[in-house]
Amino acid sequence: MKIQEILSVLEEMAPLAYAEDFDNVGLLVGDANTEASGVLVCHDALEAVIDEAIAKKCNLVVCFHPILFSGLKKITGKNYVERAIIKAIKNDIAIYAVHTALDNHKQGVNKIFCDALGLTNTKILIPKQNFIQKLVTYTIPENVEQLRNALFDAGAGKIGNYEDCSFNSKGIGTYMGNEDSNPQIGERFEFVENEEIKIEVTFEKHLQGKILKALFSNHAYEEVAYEIYELQNPHQNIGLGMIGELPDTMKESDFLKFVKEKMECSGIRHSEFLNKPVKKVAVLGGSGSFAIKNAIAAGADVFLTADLKYHQFYEAENKLLLADIGHFESERFTKNHIVAYLTEKISNFAIILSQENTNPVKYF
Numbered sequence: 001m002k003i004q005e006i007l008s009v010l011e012e013m014a015p016l017a018y019a020e021d022f023d024n025v026g027l028l029v030g031d032a033n034t035e036a037s038g039v040l041v042c043h044d045a046l047e048a049v050i051d052e053a054i055a056k057k058c059n060l061v062v063c064f065h066p067i068l069f070s071g072l073k074k075i076t077g078k079n080y081v082e083r084a085i086i087k088a089i090k091n092d093i094a095i096y097a098v099h100t101a102l103d104n105h106k107q108g109v110n111k112i113f114c115d116a117l118g119l120t121n122t123k124i125l126i127p128k129q130n131f132i133q134k135l136v137t138y139t140i141p142e143n144v145e146q147l148r149n150a151l152f153d154a155g156a157g158k159i160g161n162y163e164d165c166s167f168n169s170k171g172i173g174t175y176m177g178n179e180d181s182n183p184q185i186g187e188r189f190e191f192v193e194n195e196e197i198k199i200e201v202t203f204e205k206h207l208q209g210k211i212l213k214a215l216f217s218n219h220a221y222e223e224v225a226y227e228i229y230e231l232q233n234p235h236q237n238i239g240l241g242m243i244g245e246l247p248d249t250m251k252e253s254d255f256l257k258f259v260k261e262k263m264e265c266s267g268i269r270h271s272e273f274l275n276k277p278v279k280k281v282a283v284l285g286g287s288g289s290f291a292i293k294n295a296i297a298a299g300a301d302v303f304l305t306a307d308l309k310y311h312q313f314y315e316a317e318n319k320l321l322l323a324d325i326g327h328f329e330s331e332r333f334t335k336n337h338i339v340a341y342l343t344e345k346i347s348n349f350a351i352i353l354s355q356e357n358t359n360p361v362k363y364f
């Protein structure tokens with residue numbers, strides 16, 4: 001199996017188009033056309049992890065955080081990033097990062113976080129904007145089923161928990177072809193009035209190429225009439241953070257104790273207790289201070305995230321309990337999820353969970 005085949009499976013789990021613009025996801029090092037010998041899944045592709053990959057004969061390291069984030073002008077091994085990259089290249093090891101592609105996924109980092117706490121009724125905390133487009137096309141009734149199915153197969157028509165969604169309306173289309181035309185119905189220079197069906201479907205914008213290919217290869221007309229619009233609706237299944245509910249309310253102190261145990265935290269920093277029962281819990285794995293206002297607006301009793309600064313604890317404003325459980329801790333089960341996913345999709349292949357603890361933060 002080529003490394004590329006494994007990367008395609010990873011892309012199905014976390015489409016790179018879901019990643020944030022600032023991010024650096026995908027294949028960072030290596031040649032995707034190389035034969036894969038094994039996959040090592042880790043949180044951070046540090047030099048020690050590359051050593052582990054060499055020892056375990058894995059030539060693909062899948063990491064959550066991209067080890068290469070900003071541009072490098074020199075690679076001399078003077079810091080931990082350059083040393084990891086040099087070692088990977090010298091040993092023909094490819095590195096692939098998922099990061100915000102998985103953060104933004106409905107089944108991604110924050111769902112894993114919610115599942116670890118047993119939260120139910122989960123939904124995205126900050127649904128992604130400007131991610132949905134709409135295709136409108138017109139065709140003869142005999143072509144509708146084939147065309148619509150091809151569009152669905154290409155990924156159009158998914159709304160929330162529903163698929164194959166479309167709107168179809170009947171109308172009259174008109175046209176007249178010039179001397180170079182070759183109309184399916186009617187003749188050149190003939191004014192044709194025809195019963196047509198207008199099909200409307202939505203799709204995620206990164207699928208546009210696939211959708212247009214399906215449209216052009218399944219439409220009955222020589223000249224395909226279509227329009228594409230950008231919609232302003234947020235995408236309810238893509239976005240950062242998640243909010244869910246505990247099965248039963250808990251006292252704030254009991255809840256933090258519970259989180260500490262479930263997420264294996266060495267310590268939790270938190271804002272003042274409000275002496276209110278906890279039921280609605282917002283989470284955002286990794287640095288999530290930007291989402292405090294969203295957690296408050298969503299009516300969360302608690303917001304669990306990481307990397308909060310002193311002044312940001314004030315932003316709780318006595319509206320919720322704000323808790324910093326540690327960056328690594330808030331994302332700790334992500335790598336297990338990737339291993340489980342790959343193992344299910346690719347059988348009889350070495351998919352190994354890294355044993356290196358790459359958390360740079362130690363507690364005394």
Ligand SMILES: [Zn+2]
Nearest residue numbers: 286287327331
């Ligand atoms: Zn992170």
